Amino acid sequence: MNFIISIVLVNVKGCLRWASALALCCAWCAAQATPLTYVVNRDDSNVSVVDVVNKRTVTTIPAGIAMPQEIAISPDGCLAYLSSVWSATIAVLDLGKHQLLAGIPLNQVSNGVVFSPSGALAYIDTNTPGGGAIAVIDTATHQLVRTFPVSPHNTRGMAIHPDGSRLYALEQHRDPDVGQVAVIDPSSGTVLERIGVGTDASDIQVHPAGTLAYVVNRESRQAHGTVTVINTRTHAVAATVAVGKHPSRVAFHPAGNQAYVTNSGDGTVSVIDTASHAVVGVIEVDQTPQHVVFHPAGTHAYVSNPQRNSLSIIDTATQEVHGAVTVGSAPWGVALASNGRETATPQGTNGLEAGSVVAGKPIPISGVWAGLLLLVVGMTALHRHGQKLMG
Template identity: 35%
Template sequence: MTGGSLGEAPVPSGTTRIAGSPDGAFLYASKSFSPASTITVISTATNQDVGTITVGSGSHAAAVSPDGSRLYAVNRPDQTVSVVDTATRTVTATVPVGGTQPQEVTVSPDGREVYVTHNGGVTVIDAATNSTAVIPVTGAPATVAFAPDDTHAYVTNSASLGNPGLAVIDTATRTITGTVPLGGPTFALVVSPDGKRAYAARSLDKRLSDIDLDTLTVTDTIVFTGQRPQRLGLTPDARRLYVTRSSGGDGYSLSTIDTATNTIISNSDFNARIRDVAIGTPPTADLGLSLDAAPRPGVNGRIDYTVTATNNGPSSLTTATVTVDVPAGATSNGCQIDGTKATCTVTSLNPGASTTRQISVPVSALSLGTPYTVTATRTASTPTDTDAANDTAARTCTATTPLLINCD
């Protein structure tokens, strides 16, 4: 996609900001009111309003956790953040921010911490306990973007005078370890999926800075004419950068940038005001397999195999099929066996969770003294599995007699 509108979704009049769920299934549109604001939930499948969430006063920016389970909404006048359960669409906590004029909110890639910018610093919210700590940052911190491995957070600064540039925060020590001068106030910020580059919007002078995060230097500058850059969105493959632009009488547009050359390859004009970019990433779930073999010697000796399937995330597993090559005569209480193939089905597995299936092979089904290898293979799964390296597991056993069984 190089630009253009594929459709429109109605949002309430007065909507100030948009946030998207990581899987792209929902948009959350913030509408600022006092004493209470609302967030409209929009299904991207139907482009229809599917619910409303009431949050604090003057709701502004919002962000969704990587697993999509929580939404964090900044309430400017209240100087708080509303924590929303996206399943029930209710506020479960209201967290005070440790500074005035809270601006933007960003959730760390692992979902454990939430960074909120405000005058003179960044408040860090522990997502598990909602406890807070403040990292002092000179000026007017604007937007936070994280390194993919969570080791660093990068903070732009909108201060007009004495602007310190881009601040680099060590997330383990919560200290500033470096800065990148950017020549003036900066606002929106994105970091590439490999953590090597960042783009920072210098809205007032109509520029984007392309930053090398290894050397902490600006390597290129993209200059706009007319409308100012507002918000940024980078595709998961980092090939395209989307920039919302606006400026009074010049209207509103969406620019698409080829990041290989840093050239603008399209501009799409809009009649309505646009400000945010939300790019969803299709969910993935890496299902890893392991296989154990336990000899059971005896007059009716057998080998008990245990297939363990573990969801390594990042998303929940909906369903998966694991096939196991077995000799005729094998039995199982959790898999369907047809001749020499066992088919095992796995459903509804959360990230980090495991499930097991057992298969028993009688020694009488084996050729005595000949090694026999049983192999388990993931043959299908939803959502997409991104790592084929752990899709198979095998064990080799040799039965000399029903009383003597060895497994590697």
């Protein structure tokens, strides 16, 4: 009998060691999946890598171009493309190694970058002597594939439909009372239609479901700016929403139920309900907020503040600012991606990273921790019971 109990105890101790090791392994994997925020510091010409969970800057990456402004991260989270209206080169960053990887010469300054859903192509919004044009980059080779004209006017920002079928470019007309969005077929480079919006448009983003596009209009000569809501199927204007003074950027909550608009003229963020197209909240942040991005889980939003050299952290449940992280000088563009070290994770048969992220959303680990806790508690109780039987 004592021999059998000894064998059981040995097995229990082994199970406890295994459970402890598994718990540590899960903790390590969770740490690797912690999203990192990349903040472009325009005046420092570098990028701050921010651990938003612990509210600290992990490192900085040289941009390799003068006064970078915008940043876009590839769908797999491996690369970041930086653009600047002061540079004719696109900088490519390796987010796994946190270093400059390449420079792509365009011969024209650029306003922004969007990736195709697969990440195989990057579309660059450029301004040429003849007007706005879009440069197409092969992201495997970092080579310019082609360039097609969009408008006789300069363009200022661009968005892509979630299915990759359409590009939307903001046209800058010389007449300040005219604002338009060019709807483009990226496969042919053809402008399909132009949609009238507000004046001095500064940003456009497409709803996660692809049904709507929000255009931010600074309306510089008015007391408040607006957001034009476009039905992407009919290309009709569905609504116009009044927001704060001199709005700058817009971002959609991952669930699609809300949109946040930064108002650089009054230091606030307008919260828009996307079902009613009405402002349902105003969050005070800091002076001249610029870019805004959401955590993949939707729990927080992060806003760059160029005058304070900081990144504000907003709790989306309470719509309150819960601290800030000091970054570099004149932070501008902001993007968020899972830790670049995940790029080395083995691929599953479905092409997704095994056990880390599915469709860009972190797998909840609360159930894993609950199961491990029950296992450890059960094994501990069995171990103690065996000790009592042995006297």
